[in-house]
Amino acid sequence: MSGPPPLAGVIGWPVGHSRSPALHGHWLRRYGLPGAYVALAVRPEALEAALRGMAALGFAGGNVTLPHKERALALADSATPRARRIGAANTLV
Numbered sequence: 033m034s035g036p037p038p039l040a041g042v043i044g045w046p047v048g049h050s051r052s053p054a055l056h057g058h059w060l061r062r063y064g065l066p067g068a069y070v071a072l073a074v075r076p077e078a079l080e081a082a083l084r085g086m087a088a089l090g091f092a093g094g095n096v097t098l099p100h101k102e103r104a105l106a107l108a109d110s111a112t113p114r115a116r117r118i119g120a121a122n123t124l125v
Contacts, residue, residue, distance in 0.1 A: 037066035039090065043082065043104070044097035047071045052095060067092075079103055083124070093125035 042052040048071065056069035072094070074082040079100050086094065096104040101120035105111055108121055115121055 036090065037068065038092045039068050039070070040092050041070040041072045041086070041094045042097060043072045043074050043079070043086075043094055043100055045073060045075050045099060047073045047097065050097065074100070076100065076103070080107055083107055093123065095123055096121050 040056070042050050044050065050071050053069050053071050059065075060067050060069065072082065072086075076099055080103075083104070101122065104124060105115055105119065105121040108115075108124060111121065
């Protein structure tokens, strides 16, 4: 594999309580996979800029937690029919 290792994360406010970075980090290490999964504490008013920043930094994707699920769906370039019916996004790629 060339280039930087894949980067992904969980976006929320607050997000410090999330177990996602530890969980995903465990499996990356366990299977010797390159990459990192980080917690991104993003205030609601900064969500759009944060998502643009993630794309600019080459994030492979991420998970969305409260309070951003509905707004993340509205900002997504595309969405599955199921996500549109639910009215919220959980995973962005």
